[in-house]
Amino acid sequence: MDWSLHPLGDQAVLIEFGNEISEEINQTVQAAASSLDEWQPEWMIEYIPAFTTVTLFYDPLYIANHKTSRNQLPYDWVHHQVSQFLSTLTIKESGSARTVEIPVCYGGELGPDLSYVAEKNGLTEEEVIEKHMNGDYLVYMIGFAPGFPYIGGMDPAIATPRRKDPRLKIPSGTVGIAGAQTGVYPLETPGGWQLIGRTPSKMFDPSNEESPTLLQAGDRIQFKRITQEEYENLKEGGE
Amino acid sequence: MIHVLKPGLLTTIQDFGRYGHQKHGVIASGVMDQEAYRIANLLVGNEQHAPVLEVTLMGPVLEFQQDVCLSICGGDLTPMVNGERVGTWKPLYIKQGSELRFGKPKTGFRAYLAVAGGFDIPLTMNSASTYIRAGIGGHQGRPLEKGDVLEPSDFSHLSNRVMEQLKADTGDSSFHEASWYVGHDFNHNGYTKDPIRIMPGREYDWFDEESRGRLTSETFNINSKSDRMGYRLTGCRLSAVEERDLLSEAVTFGTIQVPAEGNPIILLADRQTTGGYPKIAQVASVDLPRLAQMRPGESFSFTMITHEEAQRLYLQQEKDIKLLARGIEMKLK
Numbered sequence: 001m002d003w004s005l006h007p008l009g010d011q012a013v014l015i016e017f018g019n020e021i022s023e024e025i026n027q028t029v030q031a032a033a034s035s036l037d038e039w040q041p042e043w044m045i046e047y048i049p050a051f052t053t054v055t056l057f058y059d060p061l062y063i064a065n066h067k068t069s070r071n072q073l074p075y076d077w078v079h080h081q082v083s084q085f086l087s088t089l090t091i092k093e094s095g096s097a098r099t100v101e102i103p104v105c106y107g108g109e110l111g112p113d114l115s116y117v118a119e120k121n122g123l124t125e126e127e128v129i130e131k132h133m134n135g136d137y138l139v140y141m142i143g144f145a146p147g148f149p150y151i152g153g154m155d156p157a158i159a160t161p162r163r164k165d166p167r168l169k170i171p172s173g174t175v176g177i178a179g180a181q182t183g184v185y186p187l188e189t190p191g192g193w194q195l196i197g198r199t200p201s202k203m204f205d206p207s208n209e210e211s212p213t214l215l216q217a218g219d220r221i222q223f224k225r226i227t228q229e230e231y232e233n234l235k236e237g238g239e
Numbered sequence: 240m241i242h243v244l245k246p247g248l249l250t251t252i253q254d255f256g257r258y259g260h261q262k263h264g265v266i267a268s269g270v271m272d273q274e275a276y277r278i279a280n281l282l283v284g285n286e287q288h289a290p291v292l293e294v295t296l297m298g299p300v301l302e303f304q305q306d307v308c309l310s311i312c313g314g315d316l317t318p319m320v321n322g323e324r325v326g327t328w329k330p331l332y333i334k335q336g337s338e339l340r341f342g343k344p345k346t347g348f349r350a351y352l353a354v355a356g357g358f359d360i361p362l363t364m365n366s367a368s369t370y371i372r373a374g375i376g377g378h379q380g381r382p383l384e385k386g387d388v389l390e391p392s393d394f395s396h397l398s399n400r401v402m403e404q405l406k407a408d409t410g411d412s413s414f415h416e417a418s419w420y421v422g423h424d425f426n427h428n429g430y431t432k433d434p435i436r437i438m439p440g441r442e443y444d445w446f447d448e449e450s451r452g453r454l455t456s457e458t459f460n461i462n463s464k465s466d467r468m469g470y471r472l473t474g475c476r477l478s479a480v481e482e483r484d485l486l487s488e489a490v491t492f493g494t495i496q497v498p499a500e501g502n503p504i505i506l507l508a509d510r511q512t513t514g515g516y517p518k519i520a521q522v523a524s525v526d527l528p529r530l531a532q533m534r535p536g537e538s539f540s541f542t543m544i545t546h547e548e549a550q551r552l553y554l555q556q557e558k559d560i561k562l563l564a565r566g567i568e569m570k571l572k
Contacts, residue, residue, distance in 0.1 A: 008441070008490075008491055009493060012489070014441065049262060050489060055491075074550060074554075143264050145373075
């Protein structure tokens with residue numbers, strides 16, 4: 001396992017495990033993140049995992065007051081600590097990843113761009129749905145918005161460019177395609193994605209302090225097709 | 240009770256920020272000027288991270304249904320109690336039935352209004368900060384509106400002391416301000432035009448020599464499309480040596496990223512948790528409060544320091560604030 005450390009400003013350090021999107025590198029990122037959860041050093045404020053990096057935010061004042069001698073820079077001390085931490089990091093076998101099922105009502109008024117995605121790729125709407133459900137999806141990271149997953153593994157046969165005129169409001173729960181990516185919008189936002197369906201599942205629930213987002217980095221996703229009636233029922237039941 | 244008669248341009252409840260959930264994509268939020276915010280709380284005997292009102296340029300009109308002790312720090316947005324000008328960076332005692340409004344902004348861009356006890360706001364994910372897009376935190380997850388009612392929390396022992404002391408000096412007037420205030424080392428009176436100190440970002444070397452030079456030799460202007468999420472700068476375009484794809488990774492308060500069109504963006508309190516544009520530089524933490532007090536339309540320049548200097552400056556600033564906190568405590572007792 002290769003890694004390097006880089007400062008991000010005067011209160012954070014970035015750990016880089018590679019510079020390309022790969023499941024292997026991302027597994028290392030998830031392993032580092034869960035080890036940080038176990039370690040929880042008192043000088044760490046929080047960390048943000050991404051595709052190939054984990055950025056650790058620390059408290060320089062706490063370190064200067066409790067950990068370092070007079071002239072040692074907190075960053076140098078953190079650098080040493082994190083290096084030691086990484087040298088003992090072990091990557092557990094995969095297979096421990098959760099699979100999260102996300103019910104989706106495809107097409108119709110909840111997925112107004114399904115026909116466009118089909119037409120653009122020379123497929124029927126049914127074929128697009130089929131391919132979207134059969135992808136082998138991995139959540140590489142969460143970013144952009146609370147619980148917004150960066151998902152890899154979509155069938156390139158349904159890849160579709162973003163809309164030229166972005167919509168001002170995309171309802172929360174909308175499932176979309178942008179280029180070779182698929183994603184689910186946790187909040188109502190503007191955006192240029194092609195909208196193919198909507199899930200009744202709550203992607204972000206701030207009242208759940210422990211785990212406010214449905215998806216976490218490292219999760220596998222299984223999209224499951226539901227009818228509009230099932231969508232309405234699940235939506236009501238959930239709220 | 241505090242009644243909001245007029246909300247002002249953008250008045251939100253903020254605290255130090257929402258930390259621990261950025262890994263879930265939940266933005267940090269929090270105050271833009273952490274220094275003024277902390278001092279505002281210290282001046283009324285609160286703990287430094289209590290919830291306050293962040294007032295932007297054009298302040299609100301508030302009516303007090305109870306006696307309050309408050310302080311206003313940061314930009315001088317011309318606060319007035321019952322029509323009379325009051326000072327900033329000092330504790331004030333205001334009697335029930337009085338009205339606070341703001342006049343023409345004098346210096347800075349944001350003011351922090353702390354009440355003794357802090358505002359009574361339920362914490363969402365460990366913070367009272369308003370996260371407007373997600374509709375969480377603060378007062379009902381949104382900026383203040385006309386008709387809102389805010390409640391101060393219970394006073395600390397120290398707050399009580401401030402209150403009693405100022406009250407005794409108030410006599411028959413409707414309000415009274417302390418005779419002392421926090422000195423110029425902290426309140427950046429007039430907000431100096433010194434360059435904003437930055438250190439190289441992770442993709443600094445991606446930029447051509449000319450762009451790297453311009454970063455510190457040219458003047459940048461804060462675009463009117465700027466907000467709490469970021470300051471969009473115009474003035475001169477910076478270009479990367481080659482177009483390379485960057486995978487999204489964590490960004491932070493003060494990260495300067497440059498999209499392909501070349502105009503830099505400084506990420507601020509409401510930044511997203513991660514970003515995919517090359518990061519040319521990072522603003523030193525000690526200069527973030529000064530940056531946060533600059534208005535859209537204002538111009539400034541950057542100067543480069545090392546990462547090591549930035550961290551030492553930060554530690555020094557914390558030492559200074561600690562001394563100030565002690566000084567204020569002595570005054571209040």
